[in-house]
Amino acid sequence: MGVSAYLKLSIVVALVTIALKTGAWWLTSSVGLLSDAMESVVNLAGAMFALAMVIIAARPPDEDHPFGHHKAEYFSSGFEGTLIFAAALAIIWAAVGRLLAPQPLERLGLGLALSVLSSVLNGVLAWGMLKKAREHRSVALEADARHLFTDVWTSAGVVIGLLAVAATGWLWLDPLLAIAVAANVAREGWSLVRRSADGLMDRAVEPAVQQQIDAVLAGFAHPTTLRFDHVSTRRAGQRLFVDLHMHMPPGWTLQRAAALRSSVEQALMAEVPGLRATIQLLPMDVEAHFDDQAERVL
Numbered sequence: 001m002g003v004s005a006y007l008k009l010s011i012v013v014a015l016v017t018i019a020l021k022t023g024a025w026w027l028t029s030s031v032g033l034l035s036d037a038m039e040s041v042v043n044l045a046g047a048m049f050a051l052a053m054v055i056i057a058a059r060p061p062d063e064d065h066p067f068g069h070h071k072a073e074y075f076s077s078g079f080e081g082t083l084i085f086a087a088a089l090a091i092i093w094a095a096v097g098r099l100l101a102p103q104p105l106e107r108l109g110l111g112l113a114l115s116v117l118s119s120v121l122n123g124v125l126a127w128g129m130l131k132k133a134r135e136h137r138s139v140a141l142e143a144d145a146r147h148l149f150t151d152v153w154t155s156a157g158v159v160i161g162l163l164a165v166a167a168t169g170w171l172w173l174d175p176l177l178a179i180a181v182a183a184n185v186a187r188e189g190w191s192l193v194r195r196s197a198d199g200l201m202d203r204a205v206e207p208a209v210q211q212q213i214d215a216v217l218a219g220f221a222h223p224t225t226l227r228f229d230h231v232s233t234r235r236a237g238q239r240l241f242v243d244l245h246m247h248m249p250p251g252w253t254l255q256r257a258a259a260l261r262s263s264v265e266q267a268l269m270a271e272v273p274g275l276r277a278t279i280q281l282l283p284m285d286v287e288a289h290f291d292d293q294a295e296r297v298l
């Protein structure tokens with residue numbers, strides 16, 4: 001099975017999980033189970049957005065989008081993150097109300113059975129994804145699998161908590177669990193929003209990648225005949241961009257300069273996969289001033 005097949009399977013499993021856990025909440029009226037169902041919505045959103053990324057972001061550049069479609073993912077992650085964050089707050093609100101006015105739980109056995117069933121489903125999927133991720137060394141798939149395992153533990157916590165409610169009659173335990181789970185969901189929703197905001201505002205590449213780029217340039221630079229400056233980077237989804245100046249002696253032929261630029265480009269792309277370099281050729285003592293701003297930020 002390929003990565004996109006796993007993503008489609010994740011979507012199906014997330015939908016089934018949401019149905020089972022919502023059913024469990026409806027049967028028992030436990031806010032803990034409702035909160036746990038919300039956690040699966042995060043997985044559904046995550047898988048849908050990963051799949052959209054695979055489909056849309058992989059589309060080649062066209063006339064209207066000459067730089068490609070790599071930023072498409074940020075629309076969906078921003079939208080989904082906002083919805084998830086808002087829903088988590090609504091659950092916390094409901095749970096606080098329940099904490100103040102406790103309500104007995106009903107048909108707990110059946111509700112917990114549904115919850116356990118959905119956890120088993122998620123556990124099996126996570127295990128399969130982890131195996132696949134190791135075969136293909138896919139960091140994204142591995143992250144998804146680990147997230148899914150965390151959910152299985154969260155659900156187990158809720159089930160154990162509800163068993164404790166049944167054993168002790170401590171009704172306040174249910175909303176308390178709901179608040180803990182919902183707080184985690186809110187955190188995840190918020191991180192989706194932040195991630196899309198970073199992407200839309202052209203955040204620079206990670207410092208480690210920046211260092212790789214600097215090292216490649218340093219390998220070519222020469223104190224008197226070759227200088228690189230105005231280096232600025234940005235990330236758009238999986239694609240990385242770097243813009244920079246290459247300053248050289250004014251007497252060099254264009255042919256010589258272009259050949260060197262090509263070597264620098266190739267070295268950069270070999271060092272950083274997915275990098276697209278735009279290199280301006282300039283004489284040693286001439287500067288292009290339109291992007292002085294960018295230099296100060298870096």
Ligand SMILES: [Zn+2]
Pocket residue numbers: 229230245247282287288
């Ligand atoms: Zn310059």
